Amino acid sequence: MSLITLLFVALAMSTDAFAAAIAKGAKMYHPTLLTAAKTGLLFGCIEACTPLLGWLIGRAAVNWMEAWDHWIAFGLLAALGVHMIIQGFQPPDDEEDSQTSLWALLITATATSIDAMAVGVGLAFVQVNILIAAAAIGLATFTMVTIGVLLGRAIGAVAGKKSEILGGLILIAVGTHILLEHLRDHG
Structure with missing residues (x-):
């Protein structure tokens, strides 16, 4: 997987967390840079760990699925992309959850990182350094969540939903790229 493709995956993985961060920021009363960075760090760490777990699961199955690996990666990424769209x-979400407690943030961060675990499974079937991929996903998420919390007050949750659509389109494009690259090399 090329560096550019990896960066697009990392960006796509951070968009749902970005949308959640905008919503959280919109509900906070004047979030500070420190609050935003702490929230970003929590989301980024969780988002970096979940693809590692997914990759371990995928690696356990890779020997049995080598003939289908490109289709599995494409299917997972495309399905996640469609779901995000x-x-x-x-x-x-207009629930009146103004809680910014550690538990509320932890639950939100975990919920937005489930897709990164599925991407980790898909990455087990392609040539990628999972530690670099996980670090890129975590760093992108940290950055996007920190920015999202700060922007949340100004732009609200509507822009966050549009970023989820963009992230879904990016995942579908990356999955298609993996499939076409494999078919070209082995076709």
Whole structure:
């Protein structure tokens, strides 16, 4: 996997966390840079760990699935992309959850990182250094969440939903690229 492709995956993985951060920021009363950075660090660490777990699961199955690995990677990324696009078209969550407690943030960070675990499974089937991939995903998420919390007050949850759509389109493009690259090399 090329560096550019890896950067696009990292960006795509951070978009749902970015959308959640905008929503959280919109509910906070004047979030500070320190609060935003702490939130970003929590999301980034969790988002960096989940693809590692997914990769371990995928590596356990890689020997049995080598003939189908490119299709599995494509299917997982495309399905996640479609899911993110659908979520992006859903109306913003208007629950009155103004909680920014550690537990509320932890639950949100974990929920937004599930897709990164599935991407980790897909990455087990392609040539990639999973530690670099996980670090890139974690760093992108840290950055996007920190920015999202700070922007949340100004732009609200609607822009966050649009970023989820963009992330879904990016994942579909990356999955298609993996599939076409494999078919070209082995076709």
